[in-house]
Amino acid sequence: xxxxxxxEDLSIGFGRDAPVVQNVNFAVNPGxxxxxxGESGSGKTISCRAVLxxxxxxxxxxxxxxxxxGQEGDIDLARISERQMRSDVRGNRIAxxxxxxxxxxxxxxxxxxxxxEVIHLHRNTSEADAKREVLECFERVGFADPxxxxxxxxxxxxxxxxxxxxxxxxxxxxxxxxxxDEPTTAxxxxxxxxxxxxxxxxxxxxxxxxxLVTHDLGVxxxxxxxxxxxxxxxxxxxxxxxxxxRAPAHPYTKDLFNAAPxxxxxxxxxxxxxxxxxxxxxxxxxxxxxxxxxxxxxxxxVRACEDxxxxxxxxxxLAIxGESGSGKTTAARIALGAETVxxxxxxxxxxxxxxxxxxVHAMDRDARxxxxxxxxxxxxxxxxxxxxxxxxLDTLAEPLEIHRIGNRAxxxxxxxxxxxxxxxxxxxxxxxxxxxxxxxxQRLSIARALMLDPxxxxxxxxxxxxxxxxxxxxxxxLEEIRDARQLSYLFISHDLAVVARIxxxxxxxxxxxxxxxxxxxxLFHDPKHPYTKALIAAQPVPDVDRPINLKLVAQxxxxxxxxxxxxxxxxxxxxxxxxxxxxxKVRCHV
Amino acid sequence: MxxxxxxxxxxxxxxxxxxxxxxxxxxxxxxxxxxxxxxxxAELRATGQEAGVAKAExxxxxxxxxxxxxxxxxxxxxxxxxxHGFSGMLQGNxxxxxxxxxxxxxxxxxxxxxxxxxxxxxxxFVYMVALPLGVLAAAKSRTMIDYTAAFIGYLGLAxxxxxxxxxxxxxGHQYLNLPIGGLMAPEFEGEPMTWEKVKSILIHLxxxxxxxxxxxxxxxxxxxxxxxxxxxxxxxxxxxxxxxxRPSRMLAKYPLRVAFNPFxxxxxxxxxxxxxxxxxxxxxxxLQTIGPVLLQALKSQDMFLSGFVLMFVALxxxxxxxxxxxxxxxxxxRIRYEGRET
Numbered sequence: 001x002x003x004x005x006x007x008e009d010l011s012i013g014f015g016r017d018a019p020v021v022q023n024v025n026f027a028v029n030p031g032x033x034x035x036x037x038g039e040s041g042s043g044k045t046i047s048c049r050a051v052l053x054x055x056x057x058x059x060x061x062x063x064x065x066x067x068x069x070g071q072e073g074d075i076d077l078a079r080i081s082e083r084q085m086r087s088d089v090r091g092n093r094i095a096x097x098x099x100x101x102x103x104x105x106x107x108x109x110x111x112x113x114x115x116x117e118v119i120h121l122h123r124n125t126s127e128a129d130a131k132r133e134v135l136e137c138f139e140r141v142g143f144a145d146p147x148x149x150x151x152x153x154x155x156x157x158x159x160x161x162x163x164x165x166x167x168x169x170x171x172x173x174x175x176x177x178x179x180x181d182e183p184t185t186a187x188x189x190x191x192x193x194x195x196x197x198x199x200x201x202x203x204x205x206x207x208x209x210x211x212l213v214t215h216d217l218g219v220x221x222x223x224x225x226x227x228x229x230x231x232x233x234x235x236x237x238x239x240x241x242x243x244x245x246r247a248p249a250h251p252y253t254k255d256l257f258n259a260a261p262x263x264x265x266x267x268x269x270x271x272x273x274x275x276x277x278x279x280x281x282x283x284x285x286x287x288x289x290x291x292x293x294x295x296x297x298x299x300x301x302v303r304a305c306e307d308x309x310x311x312x313x314x315x316x317x318l319a320i321x322g323e324s325g326s327g328k329t330t331a332a333r334i335a336l337g338a339e340t341v342x343x344x345x346x347x348x349x350x351x352x353x354x355x356x357x358x359x360v361h362a363m364d365r366d367a368r369x370x371x372x373x374x375x376x377x378x379x380x381x382x383x384x385x386x387x388x389x390x391x392x393l394d395t396l397a398e399p400l401e402i403h404r405i406g407n408r409a410x411x412x413x414x415x416x417x418x419x420x421x422x423x424x425x426x427x428x429x430x431x432x433x434x435x436x437x438x439x440x441x442q443r444l445s446i447a448r449a450l451m452l453d454p455x456x457x458x459x460x461x462x463x464x465x466x467x468x469x470x471x472x473x474x475x476x477x478l479e480e481i482r483d484a485r486q487l488s489y490l491f492i493s494h495d496l497a498v499v500a501r502i503x504x505x506x507x508x509x510x511x512x513x514x515x516x517x518x519x520x521x522x523l524f525h526d527p528k529h530p531y532t533k534a535l536i537a538a539q540p541v542p543d544v545d546r547p548i549n550l551k552l553v554a555q556x557x558x559x560x561x562x563x564x565x566x567x568x569x570x571x572x573x574x575x576x577x578x579x580x581x582x583x584x585k586v587r588c589h590v
Numbered sequence: 591m592x593x594x595x596x597x598x599x600x601x602x603x604x605x606x607x608x609x610x611x612x613x614x615x616x617x618x619x620x621x622x623x624x625x626x627x628x629x630x631x632a633e634l635r636a637t638g639q640e641a642g643v644a645k646a647e648x649x650x651x652x653x654x655x656x657x658x659x660x661x662x663x664x665x666x667x668x669x670x671x672x673x674h675g676f677s678g679m680l681q682g683n684x685x686x687x688x689x690x691x692x693x694x695x696x697x698x699x700x701x702x703x704x705x706x707x708x709x710x711x712x713x714x715f716v717y718m719v720a721l722p723l724g725v726l727a728a729a730k731s732r733t734m735i736d737y738t739a740a741f742i743g744y745l746g747l748a749x750x751x752x753x754x755x756x757x758x759x760x761x762g763h764q765y766l767n768l769p770i771g772g773l774m775a776p777e778f779e780g781e782p783m784t785w786e787k788v789k790s791i792l793i794h795l796x797x798x799x800x801x802x803x804x805x806x807x808x809x810x811x812x813x814x815x816x817x818x819x820x821x822x823x824x825x826x827x828x829x830x831x832x833x834x835x836r837p838s839r840m841l842a843k844y845p846l847r848v849a850f851n852p853f854x855x856x857x858x859x860x861x862x863x864x865x866x867x868x869x870x871x872x873x874x875x876x877l878q879t880i881g882p883v884l885l886q887a888l889k890s891q892d893m894f895l896s897g898f899v900l901m902f903v904a905l906x907x908x909x910x911x912x913x914x915x916x917x918x919x920x921x922x923x924r925i926r927y928e929g930r931e932t
Contacts, residue, residue, distance in 0.1 A: 054831050091834035104825040106844050107924060118833050153923045169833070 002069060003027035004209045005051065005094075005177055010064035012046055012055065019062055021047050021233045028177065028226070033203065033210040035224035035241065037217065037256070039467040040438070043233040044213050048179050051077060051211075052090055068093065070176070092122040095170035099182040101162035105154040112150030115169045122173050134172055140205075141168045142198060159324070160191035164198065171202060178203075181213045188323035188494060190557035193538035196222060197550045215467060217260055218540025221245050222548050229253050245544050259469040260542050261497035276353050278456055278488045279312040279335060284345040286330055304330040306512040306574075308345075312456075314353065317482065317489040319503035319520075321496055321535070327512040332458050332492050336375055337361060337368065349375065351455055373403055376449035380461040382441035386433040392419075392444060393429040399451045418447040422477060439470035443477065450481070457482075458490045463498060475502055496535050500524060505583070508532050513574055515567075518584035528586040530556040530563045565589075592926070597916050604908045611904045612679075616663045619893050619900070625655055626688045626891045653686060653894075666897065679901070685894030689887065694898050698880065700780075702902065704773050704791075705879040708802065711795050713860055715803035716810055717853075723807075724814030729841055731819055739815075743808035752874040755801045759875075762797055769794055771876035779878075798875055806860065814849060821845035847921075854918050858911030 006027035013019035021043040028034045036044040049055055051066055066077035070093065077089065095118075098104040105114060112134060119130040131150070138146035141164045154162055163183060170178055180199065184192035200223065203210055212223055220227055220241060227244050229237040229252065237250040248254045286305040304327045312318040320328040333339040335347055337360040347360035351374050363371060376399075379385035386395055396418060397411035406414065416426045422443040433441060442462060449457055459478065463471040479502060482489060493499045499506055500520040508516045508523070508531065516529040527533045534556020537549040555562065560569050566588045569575055577585045624632075627650050634642045650656050654665050654672045664670035666685065668678025677683045684694040727739040762768035769775065773794045778787040821827065822845055830840045869881035880899055887896035919926050 052832055054828055086834045086836065089834070090832055096829075096832040098825050098829060100825055104829045106826045106830075106848070108847050108922060109844075110923075117835075121834050155924060166829075169829075 001029045003067075004030045004069060005211075006067050007047070007051065008065045008067070010047060010050060010066070011062040012043075012050055012059055012064075013062055014056075014058050014060070019233060020059075021050070024064075024228075024230070024233070024235055026226075026228045026235070026238065028209045028211055030176070030209050031203070031207045032225045033212055033223050034226040034228065035220040036211060036213045036228050036230060037215065037220055038230035039215055039256075039469060041232070042230040044230045045181055047230070048181060048211055048213050051179065052094060052096060053077065053082075053085055054090075054096075068177075087122070091118050091175075092173050093175055094177045094179060095173065095175040096179040096181065097163070097166045097170045097183050100186050101159055101166050102154060102186075104166060105162060107154055109153075110150070111152050111154065111157070111165050115165065115172055118169060118173050134168070137168045137172045138165075140202070141165075141171070143168075158191075159187050160195060163187060163191075163195050167195070167199065167202070171206070174206060175208060177209045177211065179211045179213070182215070183212070184219065185215070189496075190323065190534050190538045190553050192219075193540070193548045193550060193553045194557075196540070196548065199223070216540060217245070217256060217542035221542045221544050221546075222540050229256070242544050245542060255469060257542060259472040261468075261471075261495065261501065276314045276350075277311045277348075278314045278350055279310075279318075279490065280348040280357070281308050281310040281331070281335060282346050282348065284308040284331070284334055284347065285342040286327075286334060286339065286345075287342055303327075303512045305334065308509075308514060309577075310507055310514075310517075312488055312490055313504075314350075314455075314488055315482070315486050316504040317491050317502050319491040319493060319499040319506045320509055321493055321499050321506055322509035323494055325511065326509040328492050328494075328509050329460060331509070332377075332460055332490060335360070335490055336377060336458055337363070337371065349456070369403065373452045374454050375456040375458065376452060376454040378442075378445050378449050378457060378459045378462045381465050382438055382445055383465070385445055386441055386448075388433055391430055391432060395433075395444070396429075396448055396451055399448065403452060405452075414451060415447075418450055421450065421481065422447045437470075438466050439473060442466060442470075442474050446474075446477065446481070450485075453485075454487070456488050456490065458492070460492045461494065462491075464494065471498065478502060495539075496520075496523070497539055508535065513587060514577060514585075515587045516585065517577065522581075522584050526584075528580065528584075528588070530567055532556070593916070593919060596919055597912075600912050600915055604912050608901075608905060608908055611908075612667060612901060613663065615897055615900045615904065616666060617659075619891075619897050620659060620662075622891060624891070625893060627655055629891065630688070649686075649688065666894070679898075684898045687887070687892055687895040689890050689892040689895065694895050697895065698883065698898065698902075701878045701880050701883060704877070705881070706906075707791070708773070708795065708798055708877060708879055709861060711799040712802040712806070713857075715799050716806040716860070719803070719807040720810035720814055724811040725818060725841060725846060727811065727815040728818030728822060729837070731815070736815075739811065743811050746804040746808035749804070751801050751805065751871045754804065755797065755871055755874050758797045758800060768797060773798070773877050773879070798871065798877055801871055801875070806863075810853065810856070814853065817849035817852060818845055821849045851918065851922060854914050854921060857914040857917070858907060861906045861910040 008025050010021055010024040011019045012021040024043070024047050026034060026036070026047075036048060038044040046055065046059065050061060050064070055061075061078060064078055067074050068077055068089070075084075077085070080089070105111070112131070115137070116130050116134045119125050119133060123130075125133070135146040135150065138149050143149040143161070143164065149157075149165065154165070157165065166183075183199070184195050187195060196219065199210070202208075210223075212219070214220060224241045227237075227239065227241045228235055229244075229250065231252050236252045237244060237248065244253065248257055284305055285303065285307055288302045288304055290300040290302055306327075308327075308331055310318060310320075310331070320331055322328040330339060334341055337347070341347065341361055348357040349360050349371060350357050358367065358371060360371065390398075393412060393415055396415035400406055400411050400414065412429070415429060419426050419428060424440060424443055424447070428436075433444070436444065446462075462478070463474050466474060475498065478489070481487060489502070491499060491503060496506070503520050506518065506520050506523055507514045508529065510531050516523065516527065516532045523532055524536060527536055534553045537552035537556070540548060560567070560574070562568075567575070575587055575589045577587050578590050579585045627646050631643055631646045634640070634646065652673055654662055657665070661670060665672035666678050668676055668680030668683070670676075672678070684698070686692075687694050687697050690697050723739050723743075727736045730736050759768075759770045763770050774787060774790045775794075778784075778790055781787060824845075827840070827845055830844050831837075835843075869885055871877070872879045872881040873885070880902065884896060884899040886892075887899060
């Protein structure tokens with residue numbers, strides 16, 4: 001078969017530095033999907049942007065031919081004029097969708113306006129015909145009320161809906177090739193599954209080719225016919241997806257596979273509930289009041305957490321898993337006393353075995369300071385949680401200064417000790433955060449949390465901003481530190497697979513409610529609740545024989561009214577959490 | 591309809607604010623000890639001109655300056671009957687200027703409209719210069735065009751206005767035969783509007799507009815450039831390019847719309863800062879605007895005159911803010927739909 005697009009010997013560089021993309025070749029056949037796989041900095045994004053020539057201004061195309069074949073003959077995208085690129089290729093024959101659906105749509109223009117523009121740019125269609133085409137397209141990508149979508153602004157849609165609008169925008173001119181740059185990375189796992197399913201359906205209907213840029217081998221296994229694995233600007237391995245996924249030949253591809261989070265194998269015997277609890281959340285409910293825009297209507301109440309009961313045994317890890325809006329982060333903030341609780345709920349903290357429990361939400365100033373020494377937090381985004389204007393030494397010493405512990409020399413030796421503990425060289429102390437990679441920054445943030453020698457660490461999605469191989473290292477580090485220092489973790493994540501390896505117990509939350517609670521092995525191999533099932537089913541696994549089961553996803557991620565009888569409820573009448581086995585609780589009717 | 595309700599609501603709050611401002615203005619004007627008349631009486635006594643004292647005493651009674659401050663305020667505003675019944679700002683009586691010995695409305699009359707004219711021209715100039723230059727500088731950032739625009743901009747910011755005025759007058763007169771000083775040829779002053787008078791005013795406006803507008807324009811240009819650069823880095827710009835849009839249309843439709851918000855919000859600040867900022871320039875250029883009048887009135891404690899001018903500036907500010915608020919709501923759906931059910 002003649003490829004639709006073939007990229008040959010592509011090299012791109014910034015200024016006089018070494019090229020960031022070197023001699024890259026790949027080709028897409030009509031109707032097929034090519035996955036460009038790699039970690040951040042691998043050059044996968046810049047290679048696919050080069051096809052549309054939307055590169056950062058400082059980037060230079062050193063060499064390369066990008067042949068796009070069509071009915072009027074072949075054109076080399078690297079050579080054609082800017083005018084031809086604009087009117088014939090971009091948006092018309094090759095369309096692109098981007099990673100962040102919120103920021104990729106203009107916040108000030110209606111969705112309809114932004115989508116119909118593509119038709120007006122490339123065809124001479126009347127206003128009414130163009131609108132009809134757009135509405136049809138909206139319907140096909142899954143908007144129930146296309147007219148309403150036409151009138152909506154991006155901020156009125158959820159993340160998944162926005163990405164559907166982006167897909168509609170890309171599809172409306174019926175391109176031959178769709179380039180999707182991490183189209184689902186910013187989405188929740190169940191939404192990701194549905195969007196991927198949609199893209200696959202659309203591809204089958206229209207016969208367009210697709211280049212899918214992703215870091216996730218699970219997505220590749222579900223979507224691609226061809227794979228190109230990239231690392232540091234070079235192609236490591238390329239070929240049909242199935243053989244590569246079954247038996248990767250290149251060591252780098254193997255590494256990527258090994259780093260991908262694994263689902264635990266066997267069911268371990270259930271452990272006895274432990275008595276020595278470091279942290280206990282009892283009947284925690286948190287209601288937020290949303291001020292209404294209309295002056296006279298009643299403010300809306302949002303339940304971020306509802307009747308959350310959790311307990312964390314000393315030296316163990318309790319994970320809270322859920323999608324955005326599930327209340328998992330609110331629960332973590334409540335556990336740290338950073339958020340108040342509604343009347344009737346309480347959070348108990350026991351600094352040492354057998355100590356009298358402290359009421360986290362009823363402490364005076366001094367008790368609070370003492371508590372803060374014992375409970376620290378590791379944040380999600382290692383780029384924004386370290387001050388760019390402070391040296392590492394100052395960042396690390398700051399907690400000690402706040403609590404007036406030790407002198408300057410002691411601060412320094414303590415900081416050096418912590419750097420060694422998290423696996424960074426001690427001579428990094430005088431450097432600024434920009435000198436560090438994402439993974440190293442997350443190590444720094446862990447070091448900072450450990451400076452005060454806490455007993456409890458709350459980790460809020462500590463690995464979700466990191467590459468898979470780095471994620472693996474950080475998880476290992478967290479495990480080692482926990483076991484060496486007898487720490488207890490409250491671990492927040494949206495990713496069941498990440499949690500599976502580190503947690504002793506997992507609570508699955510959805511819209512403020514814990515729907516299922518149990519050890520990770522049990523949740524994976526014997527999930528009871530439809531939502532847990534959906535989360536597991538939606539997880540793309542790098543195994544061509546286990547595609548995403550969209551039916552399970554759609555059912556579990558849908559409204560509680562559509563769940564099977566035993567779990568169904570409407571409005572606020574959720575059934576109670578019922579213990580099925582010791583240590584395994586499910587929210588269902590008995 | 592929503593927007594109409596909002597406009598009415600904003601108008602209401604504006605009136606309330608204006609009331610508060612009037613209290614503040616009156617209080618501040620009366621902070622220095624004594625008033626124009628008591629100062630005059632003291633001076634007349636010292637120089638032994640007892641005849642004048644009687645007239646001044648009469649004026650004191652006439653304008654209720656012998657009453658308590660609260661009463662004076664209420665009478666000034668027209669909430670309270672004075673010696674001649676209700677006759678305050680609300681009733682359109684702006685008071686008496688003791689310094690010029692004429693009603694305030696007569697003194698201020700023409701210069702009021704000239705002030706509005708000069709400042710409107712300057713605001714238009716600011717937007718007309720700053721918009722294209724700012725967008726151009728951002729679109730061609732880090733090129734000669736950008737650097738040249740920035741250089742000229744900083745030059746405009748750094749040059750003192752009065753100096754610029756003198757230079758422009760000199761060269762404008764020498765090479766373009768532009769008139770020096772004033773806002774119209776002397777023969778038209780106090781005359782009714784004619785076509786000739788309008789023409790004369792327009793020609794006289796050129797230099798003042800330029801002088802008052804330059805620094806505002808360069809400041810706005812720099813801010814617009816920075817805003818645009820921020821927006822240009824955002825993914826929705828990339829999306830628009832990937833659709834196949836021409837750069838010029840893309841710039842105007844997407845990033846400029848977003849980057850423009852702060853400038854709409856600025857209208858409110860621009861008006862008053864120009865009135866007060868142009869006092870010095872008006873003195874140097876000999877413009878018959880309200881600025882020099884205010885300066886003079888404040889110096890001599892001519893309270894009704896200064897009170898009126900300050901109220902006028904406050905009104906201008908409030909109207910500017912209201913216009914920008916309503917425009918913002920029209921321009922930005924995120925503000926308009928805040929809290930709307932989805």
